[in-house]
Amino acid sequence: MERDENRDTIRDTIRLVLAPMAGYTDGPFRRICAENGCRETVSEMISAAALHYKDKKTASLARILEGEGPVTFQIFGHDPVMMAEGAEILLTGGYEGCRYAADPAGIDINMGCPVRKITSNGDGSGLMKTPELAAKIVEAVKPVCVRYGKPLSVKIRAGWDKDSINAPEMAVMLAQAGADRVSLHCRTKEELYTPGIRLEVLADTIAALRKAAPACEIVGNGDINTWADAMTMLDMGCHGVMIGRGALGNPWIFRQILEAAAGQTPFEPTERQRREMAARLVREVVAEKGETVGIRESRGRAAYFIHGLRGSAKMRDRLNHAATMTEFLAILEEGGDMPCDEGETK
Ligand SMILES: Cc1cc2nc3c(=O)[nH]c(=O)nc-3n(C[C@H](O)[C@H](O)[C@H](O)COP(=O)(O)O)c2cc1C
Incomplete structure (x- = not known):
């Protein structure tokens, strides 16, 4: 064909x-x-x-x-x-x-x-x-x-x-x-x-x-x-x-x-859309499995969404320490706008 x-x-x-x-x-x-x-x-x-x-x-x-x-x-x-x-x-x-x-x-x-x-x-x-x-x-x-x-x-x-x-x-x-x-x-x-x-x-x-x-x-x-x-x-x-x-x-x-x-330009998510999708996933996983399991499972999963974004290393580190969904979502909402460590580019 x-x-x-x-x-x-x-x-x-x-x-x-x-x-x-x-x-x-x-x-x-x-x-x-x-x-x-x-x-x-x-x-x-x-x-x-x-x-x-x-x-x-x-x-x-x-x-x-x-x-x-x-x-x-x-x-x-x-x-x-x-x-x-x-x-x-x-x-x-x-x-x-x-x-x-x-x-x-x-x-x-x-x-x-x-x-x-x-x-x-x-x-x-x-x-x-x-x-x-x-x-x-x-x-x-x-x-x-x-x-x-x-x-x-x-x-x-x-x-x-x-x-x-x-x-x-x-x-x-x-x-x-x-x-x-x-x-x-x-x-x-x-x-x-x-x-x-x-x-x-x-x-x-x-x-x-x-x-x-x-x-x-x-x-x-x-x-x-x-x-x-x-x-x-x-x-x-x-x-x-x-x-x-x-x-x-x-x-x-x-x-x-x-x-x-279909010959169209493929959709490319913005940085915000990636963080929002990670946040949606966390909310839905927590709704299904409860906060403790949901947050634990979401750390690695959210990391995939923010990979390569500005400040992602720091964001990942903060997500790893987030204990509640509110904290988790706040970090994703804040995104890479928080100050980076010296020398950190992403
Ligand atoms: C974290 C992880 C979990 C997986 N779990 C399963 C599984 O439960 N059943 C299965 O058949 N394959 C499993 N696989 C293999 C994937 O289905 C797939 O065959 C493999 O990742 C190669 O495809 P990819 O290069 O698109 O990732 C898993 C792969 C990964 C990375």
Whole structure:
């Protein structure tokens, strides 16, 4: 497809997805992204075992707030029966503490988390080493998704390490087991989040799926920070792109991509708009989780919004010491207008 023709299609049909990020993609942030052009968001990862044991804290992850767009719930684990049960619990909301303002959009299975605590159980990217088990999990979860009329996606990595790249074969296996979509984070588990992605693995995965499982969609992920980054993956043949860290201080990235696709000048938030959005996020997180947890969680998150602004180092330091929401909001309102330390430029 020619680039311009591709742009038209993209404007209308592109799957612009917010990547799941533990500690970040909660309801308030997902809602902000949805308001800014994101067409689907994915929850923080939710443990299937914790759902099975009715863990109280886990219920707070199973929420969809008023005003959110389509939300897919992501589960992790390695036991096919427990994963199917987890999907069922999340799709029905049959769990004390679940709160849904709208139906979940689907289920995603985490096969990419590189954290040792997760992989040592064979969960997350541990499943990249056990493709047969990964396929069994998909086979077990699929009928649950079908019963509720929801799509099933899987999120994989390029492979475990550079000597065991298996995303193309794994994607085909998972598609043939019933996955409707594969999202590929184009790095190995060993590469964690280091800069640079393996676009050649994405190309091979697209080709493999086209040949063996053409109904399965593929979404590219990794280091998408601009419209041009998104376009690179879309031009390769992805059905969509999934954005993680690029959205953390810039939830406008989704509308920026859509505007660029429409040939418009992409929206650029002002310094004030960035501080105001950080303030909105804090208010909404506190409303959801209470002041103590809300403030603690908001420190790092607000830092993304103010990164690079005048006086941001000092602002960040003050935010780290703010004990109440009133204090937190006052610092964001004041912005970089307070005096900088000698030699400090931002
Ligand atoms: C703080 C953080 C938390 C993450 N949590 C999850 C998670 O819960 N589930 C998951 O599949 N991936 C998780 N990821 C990986 C992202 O979804 C994404 O694949 C990765 O960040 C690469 O995309 P990016 O370069 O756009 O950030 C996390 C990444 C970060 C930085």
